[in-house]
Amino acid sequence: MSALTKARARRPVGRPRQTERRRREIVDAYLGCVARKGLAASTMSATARAMRLDRSTLHHYFRTREELTRAAVERVIARYREPADAALAAAPEGERLEALLDHLFGPGFDDAELSRVLLEFSMAARTDPEALRELKRIYETLEGTALAELERRFPDADPATRRRVALAIVQLGEGAATFRELGFGRDRDRAARAAADDLLAQLAH
Numbered sequence: 001m002s003a004l005t006k007a008r009a010r011r012p013v014g015r016p017r018q019t020e021r022r023r024r025e026i027v028d029a030y031l032g033c034v035a036r037k038g039l040a041a042s043t044m045s046a047t048a049r050a051m052r053l054d055r056s057t058l059h060h061y062f063r064t065r066e067e068l069t070r071a072a073v074e075r076v077i078a079r080y081r082e083p084a085d086a087a088l089a090a091a092p093e094g095e096r097l098e099a100l101l102d103h104l105f106g107p108g109f110d111d112a113e114l115s116r117v118l119l120e121f122s123m124a125a126r127t128d129p130e131a132l133r134e135l136k137r138i139y140e141t142l143e144g145t146a147l148a149e150l151e152r153r154f155p156d157a158d159p160a161t162r163r164r165v166a167l168a169i170v171q172l173g174e175g176a177a178t179f180r181e182l183g184f185g186r187d188r189d190r191a192a193r194a195a196a197d198d199l200l201a202q203l204a205h
Helices: 003-009 016-037 042-050 054-059 064-088 093-104 112-125 129-153 159-181 187-204
Strands: none
Touching: 003 016, 016 042, 016 054, 016 064, 016 112, 042 054, 042 064, 054 159, 064 112, 064 129, 093 129, 093 159, 112 129, 112 159, 129 159, 159 187
């Protein structure tokens, strides 16, 4: 049984909806602490103070900081996926890929708190193997979404090329979002989107 499966199995017994709602509130408070204070300073005590809870109540929902961090990673993945999935669901069948690109290279991809959380994980990943594994999971989720849409649009393209294009497009989207957060003009977005279109042209031939 994996550590994540064990963590799920230890969830407190009670009213399921109320328990899940409270867990989500705690996870969001923890992510807020990470964004404001940094990963190292976001202890169980800091999260409890942010929630105005005592530590014993917090430990009722998450027994360890590691368990809380794993739940936070799942929440980050959801915050990555949900807007992209919504954009895809709203698009006509033949325009799903364009909808995903509009999302990746537009303001809908911006989430200041999420960007700071990812930065904290990136810094920790330099010395913490667990942080590195979780960071990879976060990015691989969006890469998987992009790859699935490329497979849908270009089923006959070379699989290795298709994967390289998917990875590159997500990196371009992340870079464009970083430049927007730093206050650069929209010309960076247009340049990144044009580069993504050039990559897609490789798959069309």
